Amino acid sequence: MKKLIYPFITGIIAVTLTACGSNDEGKQSNDEDQTKTAQTEQQDQKKQQEKQMEEMQKKLDKQKVEEKETVAIVNDKELLGRDYNMALSSLQMQMQQMGQDPTSAEAAKQVKEQTIDSLVGQTLILQEADKKGYQASDAEIEKQLAKTKEQYKDDKKFEAALKQAGLDMTALKTQTAENIKYTKYVEKEIPAEQVTDEEIQAYYDQSVQQGSASGQEPPKLEEIKPQIKQQLEQQKQQEKLVQQVEELKKSAKVDIKI
Template sequence: MKKIFLLMIVVLFLSIFLVACSDQEETEQENTDENTEEATSDTEETTPDTEEEATPDVPEAETVDEDTIVATVNGEEINGSKYNQMYNQTLLMFQQYGQEASDAAQVKEQTINSLIEQELLLQEAESKGIEASSSDVNENLEEIKSQFETNEEFEQQLEQLKLTEQSLKEQLAYEIKLNQYIEQEITGTEVTEEEVQEYYDQLVSQQGEGEAPPFEEVQQQLKEQLVQQKERSQLGTLIESLKEQSEIETLI
């Protein structure tokens, strides 16, 4: 399960990120509470180390023809091949994070939204001259492969996620560009020690002093979560702005 989850984190990075951005004002407190509990837990419930644990079944994806154009963003076409991959990954993401995946219309809507927002950010990053070198992509790919004992095991997980090595490399290239874009364009995400202490105090008030670990043990992780929250907020605002300025058409 741990290895599967590590691979899912890469290929589902954007979907997870944008789900968190999509309705931030209503869900920020809930997400904060969940993240805080994860940061202070003594067990790794979401990424168990036991490889024997079976991967849960995922509802079959409702695919479309690979050549079907599912949406256009500023004249750039998004085809069925990308849609099918993202649809399957969205199903897995929903299940991994305990969300209801039986509503096909909801999964379809999330898939389309993720593809559109991915294309918007990709266009924006490339307009800034941001690129992903082949060496960086290959280095990240090898890092993922190193998490698996054999190449056969790696290939099996690609098949489960409906990916090829080439499509995974495209996802990795996108992630590299997005990370560079965030570093370059998303500013003001510094977190002060006072903010971290306040965050920790909130945890203590919710869980009780006897249940919360010492501040020093979770200080860095809490700080990283606060930075991510600020990045999500700014990125969500940027995406909405890009949507307003762009020509977007959904075709399915």
């Protein structure tokens, strides 16, 4: 699912100080000095953090292509740079959340390949969904748009997110409709397989083993069994989805342009 995201998240830097002094007057003066010092350090750290994020964003932006450039043709569907750039940004963000650097030479190559592969696969699924008659109603689109807007405090922040993502409401509605069709197709045509208790137990045992190496106390199986079950179902469904895309590729005409 394509989501609007902010590339920058500015955290609040907490600075803890211990006041000291031999008398009240000296203590008060020292407190004031330390408060000023703390504020200055906080501002300096914030500026440094913002500068680092700006530099990182410049590196990430260099991986983008021209918005009107044709990056691939899937059957009769032309995929443009704006589609590629949005998928690229999403993948870059995922890598950063996992503590990986998407700007290294090796990672940049990997990100490019995965972005193209993701776009092609998504397009093939949507084309198959169209063939089978899956549609998104106006009511479904409006409901999903309302949920998207709820992520933002007000219309200004929502509009800023749209602008940051290079979208307008028309493009957002189109993407929302595609997402609904995609989801309907996957849920109906590629249902999640049943997960056995043995698979859940094996997954739990592996997690416990990994957690024990770091000294973490694992939760009881009963407490997290539903989450494990859901995750394993999603993994199985994803594997089937990949297989479906590979099958569709066999009869498709895919021309990568970048």
